[in-house]
Amino acid sequence: MTTRTAWPENVIARYLTVGGATVDLTYQLTVHNPPQPYATLAKCMGCPAAEERSHYRTYYSSGGFVSDTVEEHEPDAADAQARTWAQAHAATCRALPKPSA
Numbered sequence: 339m340t341t342r343t344a345w346p347e348n349v350i351a352r353y354l355t356v357g358g359a360t361v362d363l364t365y366q367l368t369v370h371n372p373p374q375p376y377a378t379l380a381k382c383m384g385c386p387a388a389e390e391r392s393h394y395r396t397y398y399s400s401g402g403f404v405s406d407t408v409e410e411h412e413p414d415a416a417d418a419q420a421r422t423w424a425q426a427h428a429a430t431c432r433a434l435p436k437p438s439a
């Protein structure tokens with residue numbers, strides 16, 4: 339079977355697994371208006387595996403004072419990690435894609 343389904347609108351990247359399923363990358367959106375992406379989600383469509391990487395990282399100073407923590411917005415880093423996970427999972431996952439309704 340070689341039919342290809344159209345990508346859902348919110349899918350930013352898609353990896354084909356060795357089993358023929360896909361690992362889809364999407365942004366997790368906040369409930370704010372307008373919605374803001376706060377994490378990148380890599381989800382396998384063939385098995386329950388999924389990996390979520392937050393776009394926000396908290397850095398702690400070496401001094402250990404709570405007031406010195408800094409929250410950075412790093413969506414690119416989260417994307418890169420999610421893509422790495424998706425690629426690694428796609429290379430090993432042998433689950434078959436669920437039949438589409």
Ligand SMILES: [Zn+2]
Pocket residue numbers: 355382383384385386387427431432433
């Ligand atoms: Zn999988």
